[in-house]
Amino acid sequence: MRKFLLVFIILIPLVVLLSFGVYRIPAVHSRLGPRLDALRTRIVYALNPPEEAVFVPHEQDIEVNQPAATATDPEPTATATISPTPIGPTATPTPVPTATITPTPLPDTVILEGVKYEDQHNRWNYCGPANLSMALTFWGWDGNRDVVGEYVKPSDEDKNVMPYEMEDFVETQTTGLGALTRMGGDIELIKRLVAAGFPVVAEKGYYEYDYTGNLGWLGHYQFINGYDDSQGVFIVQDTYVDGGKNFRISYEDFIEGWRSFNYTFLIVYPADRVQEVLTVLGPWADPAWANQHALEIAQSEVTSLDGIDQFFAQFNEGNSHVNLLQYVDAGAAFDRAFELYAQLPEDRFRPYRILWYQTWPYWAYYYTGRYQDVINLADTTLNDTISEPVLEESFYWRALAREAIGDLDGAIEDLRQSVILNPNFGPGWEQLARLGVEG
Numbered sequence: 062m063r064k065f066l067l068v069f070i071i072l073i074p075l076v077v078l079l080s081f082g083v084y085r086i087p088a089v090h091s092r093l094g095p096r097l098d099a100l101r102t103r104i105v106y107a108l109n110p111p112e113e114a115v116f117v118p119h120e121q122d123i124e125v126n127q128p129a130a131t132a133t134d135p136e137p138t139a140t141a142t143i144s145p146t147p148i149g150p151t152a153t154p155t156p157v158p159t160a161t162i163t164p165t166p167l168p169d170t171v172i173l174e175g176v177k178y179e180d181q182h183n184r185w186n187y188c189g190p191a192n193l194s195m196a197l198t199f200w201g202w203d204g205n206r207d208v209v210g211e212y213v214k215p216s217d218e219d220k221n222v223m224p225y226e227m228e229d230f231v232e233t234q235t236t237g238l239g240a241l242t243r244m245g246g247d248i249e250l251i252k253r254l255v256a257a258g259f260p261v262v263a264e265k266g267y268y269e270y271d272y273t274g275n276l277g278w279l280g281h282y283q284f285i286n287g288y289d290d291s292q293g294v295f296i297v298q299d300t301y302v303d304g305g306k307n308f309r310i311s312y313e314d315f316i317e318g319w320r321s322f323n324y325t326f327l328i329v330y331p332a333d334r335v336q337e338v339l340t341v342l343g344p345w346a347d348p349a350w351a352n353q354h355a356l357e358i359a360q361s362e363v364t365s366l367d368g369i370d371q372f373f374a375q376f377n378e379g380n381s382h383v384n385l386l387q388y389v390d391a392g393a394a395f396d397r398a399f400e401l402y403a404q405l406p407e408d409r410f411r412p413y414r415i416l417w418y419q420t421w422p423y424w425a426y427y428y429t430g431r432y433q434d435v436i437n438l439a440d441t442t443l444n445d446t447i448s449e450p451v452l453e454e455s456f457y458w459r460a461l462a463r464e465a466i467g468d469l470d471g472a473i474e475d476l477r478q479s480v481i482l483n484p485n486f487g488p489g490w491e492q493l494a495r496l497g498v499e500g
Contacts, residue, residue: 088498111413112275114445115403116438117395118205120431165188167256172296172307173197173289176260181300189222191229191300192212192262192282196329199260199286200238215484218451220417221280224264224327231329239332243345244384245355248312250345251295252288257341259328260286266321266373266412278369278412280322283310320362320370321412322419323355323377330459349385369410372401382422391425398422416442416455427465435462453479453486460492473498 071231106404157351177198181187190210196203212234213226224242231240254261267281287296293312299305308472330338341348344354359381362374382391399422405411416422426434439459443450450456460475473496479489493499 111446112407112411116441120434169290171256178306185217188282188300192284193227195284240329242327243351244323244325245351246326262327264322264325265318280418321373325382352384383424384419388428392429395422413446420454432462433463453482
């Protein structure tokens with residue numbers, strides 16, 4: 062009996078070590094990892110249901126002076142007590158005049174050939190890398206989703222790739238290609254771009270029943286390379302669904318999902334055709350016009366929609382105010398958005414993942430001196446809406462707010478965590494360097 066126990070005691074750590082070694086094999090890790098992650102998520106969410114988490118702003122009544130804004134980037138920035146590193150690319154094409162542009166009738170059907178379909182299967186949250194890879198290979202780039210993912214998503218736990226990260230990849234990791242992102246798009250604009258030969262990546266939401274039977278909301282990208290007016294559909298390459306190659310989605314369903322990201326779209330193009338892209342964009346070539354247009358859409362939809370769609374419209378209003386550097390108005394809009402969120406039923410439609418994908422409330426609250434609201438929102442996002450705290454942007458903004466209230470040690474800890482989670486997260490590194498701290 063003692064021999065048996067001795068052998069058993071010796072074998073247990075050996076089996077554990079062997080299992081761990083096998084798990085680290087890339088082919089095994091890529092297949093088992095998502096399943097283990099899903100199991101862990103189920104356990105955590107069963108103990109702490111994320112749909113019950115509600116952020117309540119507490120600093121709405123504080124009167125502050127709106128910081129002076131000095132931004133030229135597609136992503137907003139401003140001058141305040143601390144100047145956060147802009148989270149976004151630093152280059153944007155120069156807009157062209159639009160007064161002389163005359164729209165031409167579009168064909169009823171367009172399907173752009175030459176798309177190399179890629180899915181996101183056997184990878185964690187890989188719709189961003191897969192979609193960007195398709196957008197790049199359409200123009201002859203020699204790579205695939207994993208090449209993109211190694212740069213924009215170096216950690217398996219990273220839940221999302223932001224549009225600015227995709228732009229940055231194109232600008233810094235490819236040759237002869239450019240990219241731009243705009244908000245406030247519409248169906249006709251996407252059709253016009255596709256008809257001109259430029260496929261589009263749209264950032265959207267979609268709904269899926271989770272393991273609890275609740276209908277949940279998640280973020281997603283879709284690569285659009287065609288449309289058919291006779292059926293009222295876009296032809297997209299969907300990296301997630303079965304049969305996603307040349308998947309057809311109605312204009313109505315497309316809009317419903319697109320609304321939750323303020324009608325955001327990204328275009329990849331040959332650098333020597335930038336003026337052609339800007340001409341097709343028309344007024345959207347000017348980021349300020351696009352942001353103002355997105356604001357007007359959001360304000361209209363806030364009054365015409367209800368339920369979760371009204372929440373998204375209200376969130377989009379705050380988003381657009383941020384991009385227009387109107388931070389006080391943005392803060393008020395987000396306060397209303399979170400009030401609407403709290404009124405949504407817990408068992409359906411509460412999009413608790415929204416701060417995984419869109420960090421605009423942090424901008425609004427930080428730049429109006431509402432530092433505790435930044436911290437509280439980050440705490441809710443990191444502790445209550447996700448199975449493990451792996452959102453580098455939330456750590457980054459909490460760090461800035463902690464520094465602003467005098468918690469320098471907490472700020473440094475958060476900044477270090479942001480670059481541990483994403484070693485390519487430039488803003489985190491730059492803030493650490495500003496503080497004279499090594500990661």
